[in-house]
Amino acid sequence: MYITYLLLFLFSTLTFNQLAVQTTSDEITDKNNHQKVNDMDTLHSVSLDVTINASSTTVWDVITSDEYAKILGNEFDEGAFMASEWKEGSKVHFVYEPDNVVASGTITELVKEEVITIDYDFDGYDYSEKFIMEGKNTKTVLRVEAGPYVENYEAHKVVWTNWLSKVKELSEN
Numbered sequence: 001m002y003i004t005y006l007l008l009f010l011f012s013t014l015t016f017n018q019l020a021v022q023t024t025s026d027e028i029t030d031k032n033n034h035q036k037v038n039d040m041d042t043l044h045s046v047s048l049d050v051t052i053n054a055s056s057t058t059v060w061d062v063i064t065s066d067e068y069a070k071i072l073g074n075e076f077d078e079g080a081f082m083a084s085e086w087k088e089g090s091k092v093h094f095v096y097e098p099d100n101v102v103a104s105g106t107i108t109e110l111v112k113e114e115v116i117t118i119d120y121d122f123d124g125y126d127y128s129e130k131f132i133m134e135g136k137n138t139k140t141v142l143r144v145e146a147g148p149y150v151e152n153y154e155a156h157k158v159v160w161t162n163w164l165s166k167v168k169e170l171s172e173n
Contacts, residue, residue, distance in 0.1 A: 043150055044156075045145060045147030045149070046144065047144070047145045048143065048157070048160055048164055049141055049142060050164045052167070053139060053172050054139075054172055056113040056133045056134075056140045057113055058171050063116070070097075071170065072166055075163040076159055080094065081097075088109065090106070090107050091106060092104065092105045092107060092118050104120075105120035106119055106120075113133060113135070117131075127148070128145075131144055132145070142164065144160055
């Protein structure tokens with residue numbers, strides 16, 4: 001089973017070591033969406049992208065390989081990672097070491113080296129993560145769209161920014 005690390009809705013309910021870390025990347029582009037739910041609540045979706053000096057094949061391998069799962073998972077929380085077979089229709093499990101599965105979603109769209117969409121249903125609350133890769137030769141734009149979030153939006157944005165920076169670092173080295 002392939003392991004990787006994409007994270008999800010649980011940011012609102014889990015404690016993340018990285019939330020206090022300030023982002024250091026000026027290369028991440030913020031394209032966030034906001035939707036008014038009612039007079040009190042606004043849903044926020046994270047939409048960030050980064051240009052990576054590597055092929056989409058390399059970026060795909062970093063995102064979906066066992067080799068980098070725990071490295072990238074640590075951007076969300078120590079000991080966290082994602083596990084999946086990375087096939088359309090397969091489950092994606094958010095895991096804390098050694099094998100504590102805390103959430104599961106389903107891959108609803110997968111085109112190798114182009115897109116992965118993972119959908120979650122938390123007792124009627126729909127959450128989605130989408131990873132889009134647009135590559136030309138040795139440059140790839142990786143975009144993450146995640147949400148919606150009702151709470152802790154800024155913290156989620158920081159974590160996703162750090163995750164993108166780590167994917168860039170690993171892909172370029």
